[in-house]
Amino acid sequence: MKNVDYIIVGDGYAALFFAHQLLLNNKSFVIFSEGKKSASQISAGIINPVVLKKFTTFWLAQEQIDFLKKSLKEIESYTGENYLIESPIHRIFHDENEQKLWLKKSTNDGLKNFLNENFDHLNGVKNDFQTGKVNQSARMNVKGFFDGLLAYFENQGNLIKEKFDYSQIDITNSVYKHFSFENILFCEGMGVKENPYFSDIAVxxxxxxxxxxxxxxxxxxxxxxxxxxxxxxxxxxxxxxxxxxxxxxxxxxxxxxxxxxxxxxxxxxxxxxxxxxxxxxxxxxxVKDRRPILGRHSQYSNFYVFNGLGARGILNGCYFSKTLFDYIENNIPLPQEISIDRF
Known part of the structure; x- marks a missing residue:
């Protein structure tokens, strides 16, 4: 029997960023990865603090961008790779009204750090009304990130390449197969619908x-x-x-x-x-309110879920991995906005 602090079920952004928090805090863990390409692994990897339909921002955008850059530097220290690609977004304007709206919004406190006031004309594409550049936007090398981190965890003995079997959990003794665990965290994306403990969450x-x-x-x-x-x-x-x-x-x-x-x-x-x-x-x-779902099972006190990252998987997965870690390990309450209890 091997003792671990955590079993993580899943291998998308939520799982890997949470595993990073465990590494930083010297916690032992194993990740169960089925090896299918998750939504995370085929995602665009866009890092974007602006909703580009309406030129608005979202809750904790600056904090999430800052935390991601810090986390990717920490990850680089052990994988040896920098997965951040400096590739700012240029939004093509449809008409003059969009240009005016962009300029107007660029004076708002929440947006002035993100909406560049100088417009650009790009060669090789149609952009009659020019483009607006999103400051602090970037991309992640998605394939590099998953290949690099999963290989690192495999080399460290943290990665188990098999489908997780819920029927093998001994809840009373906190044992799964030949692992005894302190906590188990489910980060399965839409796979959660097959999870008997969290299938009813609102994703x-x-x-x-x-x-x-x-x-x-x-x-x-x-x-x-x-x-x-x-x-x-x-x-x-x-x-x-x-x-x-x-x-x-x-x-x-x-x-x-x-x-x-x-x-x-x-x-x-x-x-x-x-x-x-x-x-x-x-x-x-x-999720209906566009925020992730994190929290503890109502009946089993060491069963947790981290899901509902939506289209902002990188930012949500990175930033809220720390929030969840602090909740489990340091009893810091979860913000109501992301708590499983809000539904």
Whole structure:
């Protein structure tokens, strides 16, 4: 029997950022990873403090950005890799009214650090009304992050590559197979619907598609372009374009209407030919009030959940991993805004 402080079930942003908190605090743990590509692992990796439809920001945006940059430096200290890509978002304006709204909002206290007042014109794409740059925006090297951290945890003996079997938990003795545990944390995204302890939490699937395309003519490097969706270069001469949002078509197959939507969206501002090389989709776990769900099981006091990260998985997963750790280890109450008890 091996004793661990934590069992973590899942391998997305919530799981890995929480594992990072455990490393920092010298806690022992194992991560159960089924090895399927989670929604986190096919995500765009956009780090963005602004809601680009309405030019607004969100709760704790600056704090989340700052905490992420600090955490990625800490992670670099043991993986040897920097996963932050300085690739600021340039939002293409649809018309003059959007330019005016951007400028007006850029004087707001909550937005002045994020909305750059100087507009840019980009070569290679249609942007008749120029673009607005989002200060402090960036991207994460998603593949690098997951490959690097999972390899590190595997080398350290923290990673167990198998599907977690709920029926093997001995609740009374806090034992799972040959592990005895102090706490168990479920970070399963939409997989939580199969979890007998937390299947009733208020997360809903939101299906997102993205395409990987080959562009016939290059676009400016080191930036992320946003109109309807995000466009940016990947390492292998392909570009990422996406992702869609769909709460209705929830089958586990490619949705042709989503692919058409992406083709049309890219054609609107990219005037040259492009070829779709790959199509990917995943299911984001979203919550009605757009905030994550964290907390303790009502009956089993060492069972916890960390879910509902939605489309801001990197920022939510990183920042609230510390909040959850402080709740479990230091009895610091969870903010009501993210507590499982709010529903």
């Amino acid at each position: 809903n699937p939101n299906k997102g598609h993205h395409i990987r395309v080959k562009l016939s003519e290059p676009i400016p490097k080191n930036i992320t372009i946003k109109k309807k969706h995000f466009l940016f270069p990947l390492n292998d001469s392909l570009y990422f374009y996406g992702g869609t949002y769909d709460r209705e078509q929830l089958h586990h197959e490619i949705d042709n209407s989503a692919v058409e939507q992406l083709q049309k969206g890219l054609s609107e501002f990219y005037p040259n030919n492009f070829e779709i090389k790959e199509i990917h989709f995943g299911f984001r776990p979203t």
